[in-house]
Amino acid sequence: MNAFAQDRVDTAGISTIGDILQKSKGLSAEQVNLALQYQREHGVRFGEAVVAMGLARREEVVWALSQQFHYPYLPESERKLHPDLVLANQPFVEEVEAFRDLRSQLVMGVMGDPEHRCALAITSSDQGDGKTFAAANLAIAFAQLPGRTLLIDANLRSPRLHQIFGVKSTPGLSGVLAGHHEQQAISPIKQMPNLYLMAAGAIAPNPAELLQQATFGFLLRELLDKFDHVLVDTPSYAVGSDARVIGVHCGAALIVGRKHASRVPRMQTLVTMLNKSKVKLAGILVNEF
The missing domain is CATH 1.10.150 (DNA polymerase; domain 1)
Structure with a gap:
């Protein structure tokens, strides 16, 4: 810019x-x-x-x-956010324009149907592909639009979003799904006026079962009524079936791969699995960061 x-x-x-x-x-x-x-x-x-x-x-x-x-933009003197948040820390460098371009494609594509609104699951085939990095920065890109954006950490195995955004890990999603009805499970991100985070919560011994239950789907539908954009970070496909389950509840998914690192056969398996589950595939983002 x-x-x-x-x-x-x-x-x-x-x-x-x-x-x-x-x-x-x-x-x-x-x-x-x-x-x-x-x-x-x-x-x-x-x-x-x-x-x-x-x-x-x-x-x-x-x-x-x-x-x-x-x-939404922080002056240089106030940039104390996690270094992964490049869209907030370096908002005008050429590289981050990819997130804004992706946001535009999503708004005009899988997230643009007002009659069949869906959340977006952000997943990857392998650990270390950068899906949490992508989810965090894409959420900031959406928060720069009018309306409210919610980012949910549904990685109940090894959550990181609460660390990246500097909020408490609990209360969070696992507590809500366990029926604790925890208050204040959604935290506003003070540096980004339109952005909110639901952290993963306490690490649960049965993450797949918690995510499989209908409560998660009901929760997403309720949150879609309250927020203009809902993005969900998931575990990678390598650690279990969580990504597919979350994708089904969300309705749409974006796959993140790392250049020169992601394994094509495993990524093809993930694409096939999501297609069989009738999840709208938004595309594949190649992470070069």
Whole structure:
């Protein structure tokens, strides 16, 4: 993204950015007016004028633009998130555009039918393929759209999402499925206003049985009524049947593979298994990170 691509020349747009910089940088009204004058004299955008005059850094102008256009984005000084969250930590680098492109394909594809809404299971054939990395960043991409996004950690064997997002692991999904009706099982992600996480909860001795029961399907349908987008991280196919069971309950699945690492026969088996279960296959994401 061009840092100044959305920086409007008209006074109404400029005043909004100016107000934001006044609050965040302590710019005075006089400094804003001087920047406006510089803009007119040099034929540049307001943000470029502010940077050229030394009133703010480029990074600070990008952050101000993100606030103006309601785009969830953390300023550099506040980026203390897990390094796996590249879409939050490095939102404008070329590589992360793949997640936004994937989001668009999903919205226009398997997740775009308003009459038959479904959740999206994100799975892989082998451990270490990067499905949790993909699920976390794809959830952030969806959270940058209007509406609310819920990410569920249904990997009841070796969950990681609570660590990545820095929330408590319990209460969570396993407790809800066990009938404990735990309160506050869904945690808001404070750095991402539209993003929520349901952690996996306590490690259960019978994850496959918990996920197989109808309660999980009922829970997903209830959550689809409350959230605009629901994404579900699963265990890999290598550790058991959980991925297929979760995919059936969700209705759609995205497979993640790692370049030069994923084994094609095992991935073909996973595709065949999901197709036989009548799960809508969104495609295969090749992870190069």
